Amino acid sequence: MLTYDELNAQNDEITELTNVLNLLLTDRLLCDSHVTAELFCRLVERVRDHMEITDKKIYTQLLVSGNEHISTMANRFMGGSKEIKRIFSEFVRQWCDMKKQQLMVTDYEEFASITNEMLLASSLRGKTEDRDIVAYLIDSQINDFRTTLFRQTMFAEFELLIHRQVEQGESLSSDWLNNTYMNLVKLYHGDAFEYDAEDSLIQTEWARIPHFYYNFYVYKYATGLASAASISSSIINGEEGTIDRYINFLCVKIGYIFQNNIHFSGFFSYSDHF
Numbered sequence: 211m212l213t214y215d216e217l218n219a220q221n222d223e224i225t226e227l228t229n230v231l232n233l234l235l236t237d238r239l240l241c242d243s244h245v246t247a248e249l250f251c252r253l254v255e256r257v258r259d260h261m262e263i264t265d266k267k268i269y270t271q272l273l274v275s276g277n278e279h280i281s282t283m284a285n286r287f288m289g290g291s292k293e294i295k296r297i298f299s300e301f302v303r304q305w306c307d308m309k310k311q312q313l314m315v316t317d318y319e320e321f322a323s324i325t326n327e328m329l330l331a332s333s334l335r336g337k338t339e340d341r342d343i344v345a346y347l348i349d350s351q352i353n354d355f356r357t358t359l360f361r362q363t364m365f366a367e368f369e370l371l372i373h374r375q376v377e378q379g380e381s382l383s384s385d386w387l388n389n390t391y392m393n394l395v396k397l398y399h400g401d402a403f404e405y406d407a408e409d410s411l412i413q414t415e416w417a418r419i420p421h422f423y424y425n426f427y428v429y430k431y432a433t434g435l436a437s438a439a440s441i442s443s444s445i446i447n448g449e450e451g452t453i454d455r456y457i458n459f460l461c462v463k464i465g466y467i468f469q470n471n472i473h474f475s476g477f478f479s480y481s482d483h484f
Contacts, residue, residue, distance in 0.1 A: 220260050227253040251311050324435055325456070327354075328442035358435045364398045365421055366429035373426070388413040 231249055234240045331347045338344065371390055375382060392413035396405070405412075421428045444452040 220256070220263075224253065224256050224260060227256065247311055251308060254308060324438040325442050328438055329445060332442070332446050354435065359432045360398065362428045362431040364394050365419065366426075366432070368394055368416060369422060369426055369428065372422075387416060391416040 227249060231246070231253060234243075234246045234249070240246055328351070331351055335344055335347050368391055371394075372382065372387075375386070380386075392410075395412055395415075396403075416422060441452065441456055445456065
C-alpha cells in the first residue's frame with residue numbers, strides 16, 4: 211500500500227500544476243501557448259496515474275481488509291472515484307487533444323467583436339442628432355443582417371444540398387451547382403425581385419465564394435450574429451444580470467472551468483479520510 215508521503219507528494223504536484231494553470235489559462239495568449247498545453251497534458255497524466263494508483267493499491271486492498279467499516283468506506287470511495295473519472299474524462303475530451311498535445315479552446319473573438327459593434331452603433335446613435343449619421347449606422351446594421359444572418363444561412367443551405375447530392379450517389383455538375391444556387395437565390399429573395407438576362411451571372415457566384423472550399427461552418431456566422439443581437443439588445447435595454455452573464459460567457463474556457471467548476475486538488479486529499 212502507498213504511504214501517506216507518496217500520496218501527499220502526488221497530491222502536491224497536482225495542486226501545484228492546477229494553481230499554475232489557473233493563472234496561465236486566464237490569459238488568452240498564454241492559454242494558446244505550447245508551454246501551457248504541455249503543462250495541461252502533464253496534469254492530465256498525473257491525475258489519471260493518481261486515480262489508477264489509488265484504485266488499485268488502496269481501495270481494492272481496503273475492500274478485502276476484513277473490517278466491515280473499512281470495506282464500506284473503501285466501496286464508497288471507489289464509487290466516487292468512478293464518477294470523478296467520468297467527469298475528468300469528459301473534461302479532457304472537450305478541451306484537450308492528448309495525442310497532439312494540444313488544447314482546444316473555443317474562440318469567441320468573432321462573437322465578441324460583433325456584439326461590441328452593435329453596442330458601439332447603439333451608443334453612437336444615442337450621442338448624435340445628425341440624421342445622416344443615424345441613417346448610416348442603421349443602414350450599416352441592416353446590411354450586416356442581410357449579408358450575415360440572411361446570406362450566410364443561404365450559403366449553409368447550399369452546402370447542405372451539395373452534401374446530400376453526394377451522399378445520394380449523384381454527381382456535382384456545373385449545371386446542377388448553377389441551378390441549385392440560382393434557385394436558392396430566388397427562394398431567399400422572394401417575389402419582390404425580378405430577374406433579367408444580366409442576372410443570370412448570379413448562378414455562378416458560388417464558384418468565387420471561398421467558404422464552399424472549406425469545412426461546413428458558414429452557419430456559425432448567422433448564429434453568431436443572432437446571439438450577438440440578442441445579447442447586445444439585452445445590454446442596451448438594461449436587463450438585469452445581462453452584463454455579468456455576458457462577461458462570464460466570454461470567460462468560458464479552460465481557466466474558467468478550472469476556477470469555478472472543477473477543483474482537482476480537492477479530489478486528492480487523503481489526510482481527512484485515513
